[in-house]
Amino acid sequence: MRIVAATVTIEASPTAVWAVLTDFASYPRWNPLFSRAAGDIVVGQRIELTTVQPGGRTMTVRPVILAADPGAELRWTAGLKGLIGGEHRFLLAPDGTGTRLEQRETFSGLLVPFSGRVLSRAEDSFRALNEAIRTRAEGR
DSSP states (O other), rough: EEEEEEEEEEESSSHHHHHTOOOOOGHHHSSSHHHHHHOOOOOOBBBBBEEOOOOEEEEOOOEEEEETEEETTEEEEEEETTEEEEEEEEEEEEETTTTEEEEEEEEEEETTTGGGGHHHHHHHHHHHHHHHHHHHTTTT
């Protein structure tokens, strides 16, 4: 198992940050990690997320929503059971007049020990996404 995480403080309410995070229709305009997102954010439902990998190759995953607590937590799981998978979560907590956003993924499975370079890039992607969320939420 390996955990990758990134945290940012945003000068906007948890409700405003949640609105940015869950506005899938606008992802193509601002999101550096997910170039496309679709689906309903409902526990038990699948959503569809498309990322652009290094070299320009796209990858689409269909995670299942595990938690959808507006203004507090969005969590999903995806992957190949037993080989490599992840539980991805966004935790939002009030922090003074703003929000502390933590993005975290717990990777598990047989291939995790052999995925070092890919997982190290994940942390950079999380930081970039957190900054993009911060910029968008603070600009509202």
